[in-house]
Each structure stands twice: as structure tokens, then as C-alpha cells.
Amino acid sequence: MKVVAFAALLVGLAPAPIFGQGQAGQRTVVFDSISVEGVQRLTRETVILRANVPLGTPVGFRDIQNAIDMLYATGQISDLQMFQTSGAGKNILVIAVTERPMLARWAVRGPKQISERKVRGRVKLLEGRPYDPAVAAAARSAIDSLYKQSGYYTAKIGLRTITQDDGSIAVFYDVEEGRRVTLSEIIIEKNDAFSDSEVAGKMSSGTEGFWWWKKGEYSEDVLDADIRSQLPEFYGSEGYIDFHVQSDTLIVDEETGKGSLLLSVSEGNRYEVGSFEIRGNHYFSTEQLEQVYPFRNTDAAAFSARAIAPSRRQFDRDKWDAATEQVSQFYSNSGYIYARVNQSIDRRTTPDGRNVVDLKWDIVEGSPAIVNKVIIRGNNVTHEDVIRRAIIVVPGDLFRQDAFIQSYQNLSNLGFFEQPLPIPQTSPSNNQGDIDVIFTVIEKHTGNVNFGASVGQGIGVGGFIGLDEPNLFGRGKHIQFQWQFGRNISDFNITYTDPSLRGGLISTTLSAHSSRLRFTVADLGRITSRGLSVQFGFPILSSRNTRLQTSYSIEQSEFNSPTLSSRFTCGSCILSTAGLGIVRDTRIGLPFPVAGTMHQIRVTQNGGPLGGSGNFRRGTVEGRWYAPLGRIGGTGQLGSEGIQLVLGMKSQSGFVWGNIGPHFRQLFSMGGTQFGIPLRGYEEFSITPLGFDAGASSFRANTVNAFGASYFQSTAEIGARFSSQLYLNTFFDAGNVWARPSQFNPTRLFRGAGIGVSLMSPLGPIGLDYAYGFDRRDLLGNSDPGWKLHFKLGNFF
Numbered sequence: 001m002k003v004v005a006f007a008a009l010l011v012g013l014a015p016a017p018i019f020g021q022g023q024a025g026q027r028t029v030v031f032d033s034i035s036v037e038g039v040q041r042l043t044r045e046t047v048i049l050r051a052n053v054p055l056g057t058p059v060g061f062r063d064i065q066n067a068i069d070m071l072y073a074t075g076q077i078s079d080l081q082m083f084q085t086s087g088a089g090k091n092i093l094v095i096a097v098t099e100r101p102m103l104a105r106w107a108v109r110g111p112k113q114i115s116e117r118k119v120r121g122r123v124k125l126l127e128g129r130p131y132d133p134a135v136a137a138a139a140r141s142a143i144d145s146l147y148k149q150s151g152y153y154t155a156k157i158g159l160r161t162i163t164q165d166d167g168s169i170a171v172f173y174d175v176e177e178g179r180r181v182t183l184s185e186i187i188i189e190k191n192d193a194f195s196d197s198e199v200a201g202k203m204s205s206g207t208e209g210f211w212w213w214k215k216g217e218y219s220e221d222v223l224d225a226d227i228r229s230q231l232p233e234f235y236g237s238e239g240y241i242d243f244h245v246q247s248d249t250l251i252v253d254e255e256t257g258k259g260s261l262l263l264s265v266s267e268g269n270r271y272e273v274g275s276f277e278i279r280g281n282h283y284f285s286t287e288q289l290e291q292v293y294p295f296r297n298t299d300a301a302a303f304s305a306r307a308i309a310p311s312r313r314q315f316d317r318d319k320w321d322a323a324t325e326q327v328s329q330f331y332s333n334s335g336y337i338y339a340r341v342n343q344s345i346d347r348r349t350t351p352d353g354r355n356v357v358d359l360k361w362d363i364v365e366g367s368p369a370i371v372n373k374v375i376i377r378g379n380n381v382t383h384e385d386v387i388r389r390a391i392i393v394v395p396g397d398l399f400r401q402d403a404f405i406q407s408y409q410n411l412s413n414l415g416f417f418e419q420p421l422p423i424p425q426t427s428p429s430n431n432q433g434d435i436d437v438i439f440t441v442i443e444k445h446t447g448n449v450n451f452g453a454s455v456g457q458g459i460g461v462g463g464f465i466g467l468d469e470p471n472l473f474g475r476g477k478h479i480q481f482q483w484q485f486g487r488n489i490s491d492f493n494i495t496y497t498d499p500s501l502r503g504g505l506i507s508t509t510l511s512a513h514s515s516r517l518r519f520t521v522a523d524l525g526r527i528t529s530r531g532l533s534v535q536f537g538f539p540i541l542s543s544r545n546t547r548l549q550t551s552y553s554i555e556q557s558e559f560n561s562p563t564l565s566s567r568f569t570c571g572s573c574i575l576s577t578a579g580l581g582i583v584r585d586t587r588i589g590l591p592f593p594v595a596g597t598m599h600q601i602r603v604t605q606n607g608g609p610l611g612g613s614g615n616f617r618r619g620t621v622e623g624r625w626y627a628p629l630g631r632i633g634g635t636g637q638l639g640s641e642g643i644q645l646v647l648g649m650k651s652q653s654g655f656v657w658g659n660i661g662p663h664f665r666q667l668f669s670m671g672g673t674q675f676g677i678p679l680r681g682y683e684e685f686s687i688t689p690l691g692f693d694a695g696a697s698s699f700r701a702n703t704v705n706a707f708g709a710s711y712f713q714s715t716a717e718i719g720a721r722f723s724s725q726l727y728l729n730t731f732f733d734a735g736n737v738w739a740r741p742s743q744f745n746p747t748r749l750f751r752g753a754g755i756g757v758s759l760m761s762p763l764g765p766i767g768l769d770y771a772y773g774f775d776r777r778d779l780l781g782n783s784d785p786g787w788k789l790h791f792k793l794g795n796f797f
Contacts (some may be wrong), residue, residue, distance in 0.1 A: 027060065027061070028058035028059060028060045029058070029059055029084065029091065030056065030057065030058055030059065030091060031053065031055055031056075031059060031084075031091050031092065031093045032055060032056070032090035032091050032092065033055065033090060033092050033093075034048050034051070034053060034055070034092070034093045034094075034095065035085075035092050035093070035094045035095070036048065036094075036095050036097070037094060037095070037096040037097070038096050038097045038098055038099070039097060039099065040099055041076065041099055042074075042076055042097070042099060047071065047095055047097065048095075050070045050071055050073075050074060051067040051070060051071055051095060052066070052067060052070060053067050053093060059093075064082065067082070067095075068080060068082065071095075071097070075100070075129075075130055075132065076099055076100055076130050077097050077098065077099060077100065078098050078099065078100045079097070079098035080095070080096070080097055080098070081094075081095075081096040082094065082095050082096075083096075099130070100130035100131055100132070101130070101131050101163065101167055101168055101169045102128065102129070102130060102131065102167075102168045102169065103125055103126065103127055103128065103129055103130070103131040103168065103169050103170075103171065104127065104128075104164060104166075104168035104169060104170050105127055105170050105171075106123065106125050106127065106170070106171040106172070106173075107170075107171075107172055107173070108120050108123070108143075108172075108173045108175065109172060109173065109174050109175065110174055110175035110176060110177065111175050111177070112177060113150075113152065113177050113180065114146065114147065114150055114152075114177070118146070119143055119146065119173075119175065122139055122142035122143045122145075122146055123139040123142075123143070123173070124138070124139055125139060125171060131161075131169045131171070136159060136161075136171055137159065139173070140157050140159045140173065143157050143173060143175070144157045147175075147177065148220065149219070149220040149221060150180070150219060150220075151180045151181045151217055151218035151219050151220070152177055152178060152179075152180050152181070153181045153218075153250070153252045153259070154178035154179055154181075154252070154257060155175065155176065155177050155178050156175075156176040156178065157173060157174070157175055157176075158172075158173065158174035158175075158176075159171070159172075159173060159174075160172045160173075160174060178257070179256075179257030180217055180218070180257065181217075181218040181250070181252055181257055181258070181259040182207075182208045182217055182218065182257060182258060182259065183205065183206065183207045183208065183217075183218050183258075183259050183260070183261050184207060184208065184258045184259065184260060185207055185260050185261070186200040186203070186205070186206075186207060186260075186261045186263070187260060187261070187262045187263070188200065188263050188265060189262065189263065189264040189265065190246075190264055190265055190266065190267070191265055191267060192267060193235075193238070193240065193267050193270065194238075199231065199234075199263075199265075202230055202231060202234040203223075203226040203230060203231065204222050204225060204226055204230060205218065205219070205222050205223050205226050205261065218250065218259055218261070223248065223261070227245045227248065227263075231243070231245065231265075232244065233317070233318060235267065236316070236317030236318060237316050237317060237318045237319075238270070238314070238316075239270040239271045239272070239314045239315045239316070240267050240268055240269070240270055240271075241268070241271060241315065241317050241345065241357070242266070242267075242268025242269060243265065243266065243267050243268055244265070244266055244268075245263055245264070245265050245266075246264040246265060246266050247262075247263075247264045248261065248262070248263050248264075249261075249262040249264075250262075269347075269355040270314070270355065271314075271315045271347065271355045271356060271357045272313065272314055272315060272354055272355065272356045272357075273295040273313045273314070273315050273356065273357065273359065274346075274348065274350075274356035274357055274358040274359070275358045275359070276293060276295070276296075276358075276359045276360070277358075277359070277360045277361075278290070278360070278361045278363070279360065279361070279362050279363065280361075280362055280363035280364055280365065281361075281363045281365070282365055283331070283334065283336060283365055284330060284331075284334075289327060289330075289361070292323050292326050292327055292330075293323060294316070294319040294320065294322070294323045295313050295315070295316075295319070295320075295359075315357050320343070320345075320359065321343075324341055324343045324361065327341045327361065327363075328341045329401065329402075331363075331365065332400070332401035332402075333400045333401050333402045333403075334368070334398065334400065335368035335369055335370070335398025335399050335400060336365055336366060336367075336368050336369075337369045337399055337401065337435075338366035338367065338369065338433060339363065339364065339365045339366055340363070340364045340366075341361055341362075341363050342361070342362040342363070342364070343359070343360070343361060343362075344359070344360045344362065345357050345358075345359060346358040346359075346360070366433070367432070367433045368398050368399075368433075369398070369399040369433050369434060369435050370396065370397070370398060370399065370432075370433075370434040370435075371393055371394065371395050371396065371397055371398070371399050371434070371435065371436075371437055372395060372429035372430070372434045372435060372436050373395055373429065373436040373437070374388070374391060374393055374394070374395055374436075374437050374439070375436055375437065375438045375439070376388070376391075376438075376439050376440075376441070377438065377439070377440045377441070378440050378441045378442055378443065379441050379443065380443055381416075381443045381471070381474045382414075382416050382417075382441070382443065382471060382474045382476070383474050383475055383476075385500075385503065386414075386416075386471075386474070386475060386476035386500075387411065387414075387439070387441070389476075389499075389500060390407065390410035390411050390413075390414055391407040391410065391411070391439065392406055392407050392410070392544065393407050393437050399426070399435055399437070404424065404437070407424070407439070408421060408423075408424055408439075409588040409589070410544075411439065411441065412588070412589065412590075412724070413587075413588065413589075413590045414471075414476070415446065415470060415590065415591070415724075416441075416443065416444065416446055416470070416471045416476075417441040417442055417443060417444055418441075418442040418443075418444045419723060419724040419725075420641065420723075420724075421440075421441060421442075422440040422441075422442070424437060424438060424439045424440070425437075425438040425440070426438070446469065446470050446471045447467070447468060447469035447470070447471070448467075448468055448469075449466070449467050450464070450465075450466045450467075450468075451463065451464060451465045451466065463484075463485060463486070464482065464483065464484045464485070465482075465483045466480075466481060466482040466483070467479070467480070467481040467482075468480050468481075476499055476500070477496070477497065477498050477499070478495075478496070478497040478499075479494075479495070479496050479497075480493070480494070480495045480496075481493070481494045481495075482494075489515075489516065489517055490514075490515065490516040491513075491514075491515040491516070491517070492513060492514045492515065493511070493512075493513045493515075494511065494512050494513075495509065495510070495511040496509070496510045496511070497509045497510075501536075505538075505539045505542070506536060506537065506538055507536070507537035507547070508534070508535070508536055508537075509533075509534070509535040509537075510532075510533070510534050511532070511533050511534075512530075512531070512532050512533075513529075513530065513531055514529070514530040515528070515529055515530070516528045526559075526560040527557060527558070527559055527560075527665075528557065528558045528560070529555055529556065529557040529558070530555070530556055531553060531554055531555030531556065531575075532553065532554055532555075533551060533552065533553030533554075534551065534552055534553075535549055535550065535551035535579075536549070536550050536551070537549045537583075538550075540582070543584075545584055545585055545586050546582070546583070546584040547582070547583050547584075548580075548581075548582055549579070549580070549581040549582070549583060549602070550578075550579065550580055550581075551577075551578070551579040551580075551581075551604075552576075552577065552578050552579070553575075553576075553577045553579075554574065554575070554576050554577070554612075555574070555575040555577075556572055556573070556574055556575075557572075557573045557575065557662065557663070558572055558573070559573075559662065573612070573613045573614075573661065573662045573663065574611065574612035574613060575606060575607065575612050575613070575614065575663050575666070576606070576607060576610040576611050576612040577604050577605070577606045577607075577610070578604065578605050578610055579602060579603065579604035579605075580602070580603055580604075581600065581601060581602030581603065582599075582600070582601050582602075583598075583599070583600045584597070584598070584599045584600075585597075585598045585599075586598070587624070587626060589644070589721065589724070591724065591760065591765065592719070592721045592724065592727040592758065593624075593626045593646070593648070594626060594628055594641075594644045594646045594721055595626050595627065595628055595646070596626055597623070597624060597625050597626070598622075598623070598624040599622070599623050599624075600620075600621070600622045600623075601619075601620075601621050602619065602620050602621075603617065603618070603619045604617065604618045604619075605617055606618060606658075606660075606663065606666065607659075607661065607663075608658075613661040613662060613663070614658075614659055614660050614661030614662070614663050615658050615659050615661075616656055616657060616658030616659055616660045616661075616663075616666070617656070617657045617658055618654070618655070618656050618666060619654065619655050619656075620652065620653070620654040620655075621652065621653050621654075622650070622651070622652040622653075623649075623650070623651050623652070624648070624649070624650045625648070625649045625650075626646055626647070626648050626649075627646065627647045628644060628645070628646055628647075629645040629646060629647050629718070630645045631643060631644050631645060632645070632720075643720055643721065643722055644720070644721040645718070645719070645720055645721075646718070646719050646720075646721060647716075647717075647718055648715070648716070648717045648718075648719060648729075649714075649715070649716050649717075650713075650714065650715045651712075651713070651714040651715075652677075652712075652713050652714075653710070653711065653712045653713075653744075653746075654668050654677075654710065654711050655709065655710045655741045655744070656668075656709040656710070656741070657709075657741060660709075664707050665707070667707035667708055667709055668707060668708050668709070668710070668711040668737050669684075669685050669687075669706055669707050669708075669737070670682075670685075670686075670687035670708075670711060670713065670735055670736070670737050671683055671684050671685055671686040671687045671696065672684035672685075672686075672788075672790060673767070673769065673790040673791075673792045674790075674792060677711055677713050677735060677737070678713070678733070679713060679733050679734075679735045679750060679752060680731070680733050680752045680754055680756075680769050680771035680788070680790055681733065681751075681752025681753070681754060681771035681772050681773030681774070681776075681787070681788050682750065682752060682773045682776065682788065683696045683788070684696065685706045687735065687736060687737055687750055688705060688706045688707075688708070688737065689705065689707075689708040689737055689738050689739035689743075690705060691777075692750065692775065692776060692777045693706065694776070694777050694778055694779045694784070695779065707737075708737030708738050708739050709738065709739060709740050709741055710737065710738045710740065710741045710743065710744045711735065711736065711737040711738070712735060712736060712744065712746040712749070713733070713734070713735030714733075714734050714735065714746075714749075715731055715732065715733050715734075716731065716732045717729045717730065717731035717732070718730055718731075724760070725759055725760045726757075726758075726759050726760075727757070727758045727759070728755070728756070728757050729755070729756050729757075729758075730753075730754070730755050730756075731753065731754060731755075731756060731769075731771075732751070732752070732753045733751065733752040733753070733771070734749040734750065734751045734752075735749055735750060736748060736749045736750055750773070750774075750775045751773075751774040751775055752771045752772060752773045752774065753771060753772055753774070754769055754770050754771030754772055754787075755769070755770055756768065756769035756770070756771075757769075765792075766791075766792070767790075767791070767792040768789075768790070768791055768792075769789070769790040769792075770787060770788075770789050770790075771787070771788055771790065772785065772786070772787050772788075773785055773786060773787075773788060
């Protein structure tokens with residue numbers, strides 16, 4: 001309309017001898033006034049002001065063109081005409097406008113497979129504003145593109161406008177999704193090195209198949225990832241570093257929704273490894289860096305001082321990139337954070353016709369970065385010295401990337417701050433390349449008070465009251481109090497832990513307990529005990545992860561049972577215990593670890609030269625190992641890990657030698673999750689040295705014979721860590737107890753498997769497991785496997 005209106009103006013004005021000859025031969029006209037027609041919402045003054053056509057002075061072509069542009073730019077006008085008229089001897093410029101109707105509302109109808117919210121996000125129309133058909137049409141195209149990206153190539157997007165009684169417009173997008181395109185075949189053209197099935201097998205895009213997970217659904221985003229990364233990586237690992245996809249074509253049958261994907265590829269030449277050279281390295285020797293080179297010849301004679309002779313090995317791009325990244329990590333972990341490792345790949349053809357690549361690392365080391373300051377922000381509760389004990393980046397030291405990451409993980413393990421922690425920042429502190437390291441934390445509520453009532457579970461009607469504060473007074477000290485009471489139980493425990501006694505590296509734990517347990521079956525009767533214990537932890541060789549633990553405890557027990565009183569001659573039995581242990585813990589991501597290990601060995605002397613009843617030794621050993629399997633979502637960088645998948649393994653054993661006297665509870669019991677050694681899928685105390693006890697019920701031990709002098713238990717699990725608050729897993733447990741250490745036989749185990757969920761709640765850690773016991777028996781000794789639901793409130797095992 002712009003061109004038509006302006007052409008009409010020229011035609012209307014040209015015959016009239018009003019345009020004179022202005023400067024440079026430009027035709028002009030002088031207007032005496034301006035008339036505006038057709039306005040409803042707009043005012044006459046607004047139109048004249050936006051047109052900005054001067055009166056009483058010559059007006060030329062550019063003035064009229066600018067006026068048209070400015071009026072259309074308001075977004076209020078759908079049609080515009082400008083022409084000249086005269087009256088009373090005056091030249092009048094007439095501006096006739098047609099205003100756009102107002103958009104009253106718009107809606108999307110029909111989305112099912114793609115969320116309506118996502119579809120609506122492609123529409124940029126604004127209600128209560130003038131309706132722009134171009135914007136509406138663009139939204140229709142955007143919705144159509146969205147469906148095509150998701151594989152709905154037969155989707156139809158309709159655009160309807162309805163003029164309402166008041167002249168406003170209502171817009172409706174009608175979506176007919178149709179079938180999602182499923183790939184029936186993937187055809188590869190120009191591939192000689194690998195078959196169609198081999199190439200297609202390396203793609204995330206796949207054809208539909210017999211199994212339910214082989215849906216063959218087509219997605220442009222998935223195909224784009226295949227073309228840009230997965231296929232080049234596959235070919236690159238086989239030596240075809242020039243591979244690329246020349247074209248991709250999708251042929252869709254609109255009736256069936258089936259599609260054929262046609263990829264035309266260019267494989268290029270397959271390359272072998274030629275020579276290798278390292279230049280620019282000073283901090284690390286050439287010999288050190290050559291150890292990382294993935295294609296090195298094992299024959300030491302093949303190595304020279306500066307270059308490695310050809311190895312006649314196939315080039316693998318993935319290995320080459322990984323080795324380059326490893327060298328970069330070497331420099332980062334040694335303070336050279338500004339170092340650059342530039343890799344080069346030079347292609348050539350040998351006289352005998354082989355295609356080889358000559359490899360080179362050009363290293364620009366730069367100067368090492370020194371940590372000037374370590375700055376902590378956001379801690380308004382936790383004292384700074386508590387945080388600094390977790391940070392191993394030290395002012396005045398070389399900045400090391402591994403120490404930087406370990407400090408971040410240590411802060412996360414404290415459990416005092418919101419997760420994930422903000423990513424630490426570095427900033428230059430001077431022009432020498434030194435840096436300041438800034439850790440930012442967000443405090444969270446750490447303590448919890450829990451109380452409630454309970455029934456069953458061997459305690460009758462009762463309740464519990466508890467307090468758990470792991471960051472007492474912001475000093476990182478841990479106090480835990482728990483009182484559980486009921487008809488058959490009264491159990492009081494209080495524990496205080498100081499991880500840094502007087503600000504040093506020695507840790508201290510003090511605990512006291514008083515309990516009364518009344519067993520409702522068999523010959524155990526009522527047992528009352530009270531005791532105190534103290535433990536000190538000392539770092540070994542100043543290690544933050546390895547500690548030597550020494551402990552002493554004393555406990556008094558009384559038996560109110562004719563059977564136990566006659567069996568154990570002491571009326572008030574004293575247990576005096578001294579212990580020594582070593583713990584090494586490198587786990588990260590607590591309370592749900594995603595990597596690292598924990599090893600623990602502990603030996604105690606009970607009674608004998610320490611006084612009290614009994615004279616026996618007790619030893620336990622435990623190992624836990626965690627390895628990341630991958631992640632879902634996130635970027636994998638600090639603070640953006642997404643859902644982390646982890647493989648976990650745990651094994652533990654224990655042995656008791658000597659005369660235990662009346663302290664049978666220092667032996668080992670197994671089954672369930674609440675007491676003793678956990679074995680899910682079985683009742684508490686049901687795994688005994690005599691085999692499976694079908695008569696055991698929740699939280700009840702039939703006899704003293706349920707306890708053994710040795711045990712073994714192992715768990716394997718695959719878990720999904722959603723956050724520091726939620727963890728899901730599937731597991732396999734196996735374990736057994738034996739009457740004597742000499743009977744220890746880890747090849748004869750009771751097995752259980754199931755699924756579980758663990759979360760950190762305001763009441764503390766809560767675990768729920770549903771497990772299947774494979775080796776359960778009924779009262780007649782017949783095989784009776786089955787499911788068991790376990791609930792645990794307290795620390796996770």
C-alpha cells in the first residue's frame with residue numbers, strides 16, 4: 001500500500017503546476033494546510049505530528065516518503081492515502097487513513113502431544129493492541145516449525161480471524177497434530193567403510209522396531225546432534241577425520257506417517273598416525289608429556305628427544321582430543337591456568353600412498369597464577385573459620401584447578417548451605433596474573449526438631465522426640481539428641497561432635513545413652529543399659545581425608561530375665577572398651593555420594609585388662625565405592641550437574657574373638673534396616689547363625705542365638721541423585737552371620753533386591769525401601785520368597 005499511495009500522490013500532483021523546481025531540479029509543492037480523514041482512535045493532531053510535513057515551505061519526494069514511513073511505523077494503520085486538493089486558493093494535503101482493528105483475544109486449540117504452553121510461547125500477539133496480520137502469520141509459521149522439529153510433519157495449523165460486533169478481532173490457531181513421523185528406514189549413501197546398519201547404529205535417531213522402546217520417533221533436534229557430533233565422532237575415532245554429512249532428506253508418507261531418512265555422507269580418507277612433536281614446554285619435560293600421548297610406540301627406541309617416529313597406528317580423534325585436554329589439566333593443576341595447549345593435525349600422503357597425520361602440541365605456558373586472596377561471601381550464620389577449613393585453596397599458593405574443584409566439593413559436603421552452591425569465581429588481583437578466589441554461599445536452615453507418636457514395631461504405643469543440629473552456633477559442631485519411648489522401649493541418646501577441637505585438626509565426639517528394652521518373645525526379657533563414650537580423631541600426615549581414631553567407652557547393663565540372669569552371673573555388668581581405627585573418606589556429594597570412596601577399619605579391646613566383665617576383641621572393616629555413570633540434563637559443570645547417575649558398591653565384615661560374657665549385644669544381628677546389619681527384604685533379626693528364622697517379627701529377636709560372632713554384608717546399587725535432598729536407587733543386597741569367626745563363608749549368603757527412595761526432610765533423613773527376599777523360608781522350612789517394605793528414620797546406611 002505504501003507504493004500505491006505514494007504513486008497516487010505523484011499522479012495527483014504532477015498535472016497541477018504546483019510543484020516548482022527546487023534545488024537540484026527536485027519537484028516541490030507548498031502546502032497551506034493538512035486535512036486528516038478516517039481517524040477514530042487516533043487524533044488529528046497525532047497524525048499530523050507523526051507525518052511531520054512542513055507547511056508554507058517547499059515539500060519534495062523525500063518529505064512525503066518519510067511521512068508515509070512514520071505513519072505506518074505507529075502500527076495503528078492498515079491503509080494510507082495522501083493526495084492534494086485545493087480550496088479558497090489554498091493547497092491542502094489530505095491524509096486518509098484506515099486504522100487497524102483492535103485484537104480482543106487470541107487462543108490456541110488442539111495441542112495434545114506438545115504442551116499448549118509451549119505452543120502459545122510461539123505466538124507474539126498482544127491483546128488490547130492493534131491487530132497485525134503479519135505478526136499473526138509469523139506465529140502460525142513458528143507453530144508449524146515447532147511441530148516439524150518434534151517430528152509432526154503432517155501437522156496442520158489453521159489461522160482464523162473473527163470480527164466481533166464492536167469491530168475488534170478474535171484470532172484462533174486451530175492445530176491438527178496428525179501422526180508423529182516414525183522412521184521406517186535409514187538409508188546411507190556414499191558410505192564405503194561402514195555398512196548402513198553400522199552407521200545408523202551410532203545415531204540417536206533410530207527406526208521403529210519390535211521392542212516398545214524402539215519407537216523410531218523422528219526429531220530434527222536429535223538428527224542435528226547426530227549430524228554435528230555423533231557421526232563425526234564415530235568416524236573420527238576410526239581415522240576418518242574429514243567425514244561430514246553432505247545432505248539429509250526426510251521422505252514422509254502423509255497417510256501412514258512413516259518416514260525414510262536419507263543421509264548422503266562424505267567419508268574422506270582414513271588416516272594413520274605420522275610423526276608427533278611437542279614445542280614450547282618448559283615446566284613439564286617432553287618425556288613427561290609423551291607419557292600422555294595416546295599413540296606412542298611401546299618401543300622406547302622409537303622415541304626421540306623432540307619427536308616420535310610414525311607408529312603405523314590408526315588415528316583416533318577422540319583419544320587425541322582427550323590427551324590434549326589431559327595436558328591442559330596438568331598445567332591447570334600446577335598453577336598455569338593461562339596455559340594454552342594448541343593441537344595441530346597436518347595431513348599428508350607418504351610416497352607409498354598412505355594417508356597420515358603429523359601431530360603437534362604447541363604449548364604457550366605463560367606465567368603461573370598465584371592466589372592472592374580467598375574471599376568468602378554470604379555466610380551470615382556459619383563462622384568463616386568453619387568454611388576455611390573446608391577450602392584447600394590457600395593464599396600465596398599456586399592456583400590449582402583440582403584444589404579449586406575439591407574446595408567446592410568440600411563446601412557442598414558440609415551440608416550447611418543451599419544446593420547447588422554458586423560456582424566460585426576468580427578475578428585478577430594485579431597485572432602479574434595473580435588472582436583472587438571468591439566463594440559465595442547461601443545459608444540454609446540446618447537443624448531440625450522432630451517428634452511424633454508411633455504404634456507397633458515392637459515398642460507398643462509410644463513416641464519419639466529428637467533434635468539434630470549439625471552446625472551448632474554456626475561453628476560446625478554437631479549435637480544430636482533422641483528419646484524414643486513406649487511400652488517396650490525407653491531409649492535416650494545424646495551425642496556432641498566437635499570437628500575442630502580448639503580450632504585445630506583434632507576432632508572429638510562425646511556421647512551418652514540410657515536405654516530400656518523389653519523383648520516380648522522368647523528368653524530376652526528386659527535389658528537396661530547406660531553408658532558414656534569419648535572419641536578423638538587425629539589427621540594422618542596432615543591429611544584432610546584420613547584420620548586415626550581412638551576411643552574409650554564404659555557401659556553398665558542389667559538383665560531382668562530369669563533366663564538371662566541365670567545365664568549371666570553378674571547382676572550389674574560393666575563393659576569397658578578401648579578402640580583404635582583408621583578412616584579414609586574421599587566421597588563427594590554427601591549425603592548421597594556420586595564419586596569417591598570410604599574405607600574404615602576399627603578394632604576394640606573389651607574387658608580383660610580394662611576391667612569389667614568379659615574379655616574379647618571386636619574388629620570391623622568397611623568399604624564404600626562410588627563411580628559416576630552419567631547424567632540427565634545439566635551441563636556437567638560445577639553447579640549444573642543435572643540428575644546424576646551413580647554406581648555404588650559397599651562391603652562390610654565384622655569379627656568377635658574371646659569371651660563376650662554377658663555382652664551378647666556386641667555380637668552381630670542382621671535383617672531389616674532399623675537394628676543391626678541391614679539386609680533388605682527380610683525381617684529384623686531374621687538372619688541368624690542357624691539360618692533364616694521365619695518366626696522373627698519386626699524389631700524382635702527370638703533368642704540370644706540370633707546374634708553371631710562374624711558377618712559379611714555387601715550391596716550394589718544404581719542410583720539417581722536428583723539433588724542433595726532426593727535420591728532414588730535400585731539395589732541388590734547379600735549377607736549372612738555366623739556363630740564363630742572360623743565359620744565365616746561369604747559364598748553362602750541371603751539375597752535381596754529392590755528399589756528405594758531417600759530424602760532429607762524437616763524431620764531428618766527418611767528412607768523407604770521395597771525389597772524382595774529371595775531366600776526366605778516359611779515355618780516348615782519351605783522356600784517362601786516375598787516382598788518387604790522397610791521404613792527408616794535417621795542416618796542412611
